[in-house]
Amino acid sequence: MVLHNDKRYWDDPINFNPARFEDPNVTHEAYFPFAGGAHTCLGKFFASYLFKNVIYKLVDNFEQITTDEDLKINPAPIPNPRKDVKIQVL
Numbered sequence: 001m002v003l004h005n006d007k008r009y010w011d012d013p014i015n016f017n018p019a020r021f022e023d024p025n026v027t028h029e030a031y032f033p034f035a036g037g038a039h040t041c042l043g044k045f046f047a048s049y050l051f052k053n054v055i056y057k058l059v060d061n062f063e064q065i066t067t068d069e070d071l072k073i074n075p076a077p078i079p080n081p082r083k084d085v086k087i088q089v090l
């Protein structure tokens, strides 16, 4: 909580503003939600699968998902995009 409220790393840290992560230059080293070391969160992988499910359910409600980017897929170990892809949902 102290790190995530530190004004040296975050502009306006108290405000919930997911758009701050749209800037590719934003430092992710100061984003440390599951802590680390011996007492790192035991549920972090479970939690991230849960979030992916929530996003899947959310995106499933949109009729159209498009992207302007050239989509390059890594075929293995499971198909996944080579780099992050920005999408538009309608």
Ligand code: HEM
Pocket: 033, 034, 035, 036, 038, 039, 040, 041, 042, 043, 044, 046, 047
């Ligand atoms: C958004 C979801 C979650 C966040 C942000 C989160 C974050 C954290 C943080 C910051 C700690 C403290 C680490 C420390 O003491 O330094 C922690 C510990 C822990 N978390 Fe989570 N957690 C999440 C979800 C979960 C879930 C879903 C589970 C279990 C299913 C879980 C189980 C635990 C356990 C057992 C610890 C204690 C680990 C230890 O002290 O050895 N967490 N979590």
